[in-house]
Amino acid sequence: MAKNLGIIGLGWFANIIARSVAKKADGRVSIVAACDINPEKAEEFKSRFSVKKVYDNPEDLINDKEVDVVIIATPPYLHASLGEKALVAGKHIFLEKPGALRPEELGELAEIARQKNLKSSIDYVMRRNPLYLIMKKICDAKPFGLLERADLENYAHDDHMPPYHWFWDYSKSGGIWVEHGVHFFDVVNWLIGPPIEVRSVNIKRSGESITDRVMGFALHDGGAVVTYYHGFTKPEAFERATFYFVFERAYAEIYGWIPVKLVIDSLVTPEVEEFMKGQVLEAARKFLPGVDVELVTKKIAEYCCGRDQFTGKGKSFRAASRTRFEYIIKQDRWDVYMACVMKAIEDLMDSVDGIKTSPDVTLLDALKSLEIACRMEEHSLKY
Numbered sequence: 001m002a003k004n005l006g007i008i009g010l011g012w013f014a015n016i017i018a019r020s021v022a023k024k025a026d027g028r029v030s031i032v033a034a035c036d037i038n039p040e041k042a043e044e045f046k047s048r049f050s051v052k053k054v055y056d057n058p059e060d061l062i063n064d065k066e067v068d069v070v071i072i073a074t075p076p077y078l079h080a081s082l083g084e085k086a087l088v089a090g091k092h093i094f095l096e097k098p099g100a101l102r103p104e105e106l107g108e109l110a111e112i113a114r115q116k117n118l119k120s121s122i123d124y125v126m127r128r129n130p131l132y133l134i135m136k137k138i139c140d141a142k143p144f145g146l147l148e149r150a151d152l153e154n155y156a157h158d159d160h161m162p163p164y165h166w167f168w169d170y171s172k173s174g175g176i177w178v179e180h181g182v183h184f185f186d187v188v189n190w191l192i193g194p195p196i197e198v199r200s201v202n203i204k205r206s207g208e209s210i211t212d213r214v215m216g217f218a219l220h221d222g223g224a225v226v227t228y229y230h231g232f233t234k235p236e237a238f239e240r241a242t243f244y245f246v247f248e249r250a251y252a253e254i255y256g257w258i259p260v261k262l263v264i265d266s267l268v269t270p271e272v273e274e275f276m277k278g279q280v281l282e283a284a285r286k287f288l289p290g291v292d293v294e295l296v297t298k299k300i301a302e303y304c305c306g307r308d309q310f311t312g313k314g315k316s317f318r319a320a321s322r323t324r325f326e327y328i329i330k331q332d333r334w335d336v337y338m339a340c341v342m343k344a345i346e347d348l349m350d351s352v353d354g355i356k357t358s359p360d361v362t363l364l365d366a367l368k369s370l371e372i373a374c375r376m377e378e379h380s381l382k383y
């Protein structure tokens with residue numbers, strides 16, 4: 001049966017969510033109610049997305065009998081309290097990240113949802129991207145051995161965020177690690193599990209009170225070292241993000257915060273080559289409805305006749321070639337972004353409709369990534 005969504009917080013991201021829902025338009029979900037404390041935003045949203053009812057008080061939306069699922073897209077400090085109210089009112093919830101400012105709050109939300117048999121999820125879009133699915137396959141099946149290193153370089157934009165924006169206010173956003181870093185902690189948690197140690201440096205903008213750059217280090221079980229850099233210092237038109245992964249027998253690089261290209265430079269056997277061209281590509285192509293993945297491979301070198309034996313980290317292995325795999329998404333990154341948001345909503349709906357017992361991404365995942373963000377804050381040198 002079609003489900004009715006109600007959305008609270010009608011800012012930039014609520015518009016992306018509503019566009020994602022409108023784009024799909026298969027009748028499975030529709031936004032019937034919307035709420036913002038700013039009545040102008042509410043009216044604008046109402047006319048842009050033909051929403052039946054708008055409210056200026058979140059509790060009115062939460063108590064609207066027609067609403068089955070409450071989406072919370074306010075600034076972070078309101079996520080947990082609004083989420084709790086929605087669950088208590090018997091609504092399923094879809095939280096924008098981080099979902100809370102303290103991990104315990106997410107634990108409490110998960111517990112209320114469990115007791116009331118309601119479903120809940122969080123909008124970790126990177127998990128929905130086929131290129132990260134490829135990374136997951138590689139981390140699970142280990143065709144290139146163990147992960148040794150990963151490095152995120154995220155040069156994000158701040159041109160829409162003046163100094164009074166809630167993003168810079170720790171009491172409202174939780175800071176960069178909590179507000180934004182959680183996306184990347186969640187992906188790495190999914191790929192290889194949580195870190196055992198973290199440290200970071202938080203750097204204030206020269207002469208100002210806002211922290212606009214953070215650099216963190218995480219050591220994982222098995223020895224992988226992951227570093228994360230986030231700088232909110234660029235104009236939007238000039239932002240850049242790359243996530244680099246080094247395995248025993250491969251270098252992999254993901255381009256873009258909403259990635260559309262993954263390049264892997266690797267030493268492979270014919271079996272590994274077959275795996276990357278077959279199973280892995282096939283899974284990626286089926287993963288995100290409406291988004292296709294192409295693969296271009298290039299042999300950089302071929303090895304035979306006794307020259308196919310290599311040693312690294314004290315281990316010997318055979319490789320028939322050095323091969324470059326380039327997985328490319330041709331769609332525009334905004335279409336990919338919206339497809340990821342819609343997949344997250346549909347994942348929640350599958351659990352609401354009993355097609356699966358739980359969504360693929362849960363509040364427990366949100367809790368784990370938020371815990372790491374809070375540890376980064378706690379163990380940070382502040383400049």
Ligand SMILES: NC(=O)c1ccc[n+]([C@@H]2O[C@H](COP(=O)([O-])OP(=O)(O)OC[C@H]3O[C@@H](n4cnc5c(N)ncnc54)[C@H](O)[C@@H]3O)[C@@H](O)[C@H]2O)c1
Pocket residue numbers: 008009010011012013014035036037038041058073074075076078096097098123124125179
């Ligand atoms: N998943 C993603 O990829 C992604 C991307 C961007 C933002 N986000 C998240 O979305 C959330 C919103 O971010 P944004 O950029 O849209 O912010 P925004 O400032 O553009 O929008 C927030 C809206 O919430 C409204 N609001 C504030 N207090 C309210 C209240 N008590 N009741 C109702 N409405 C209230 C504001 O008036 C504003 O319209 C944040 O948690 C952010 O982290 C997620």
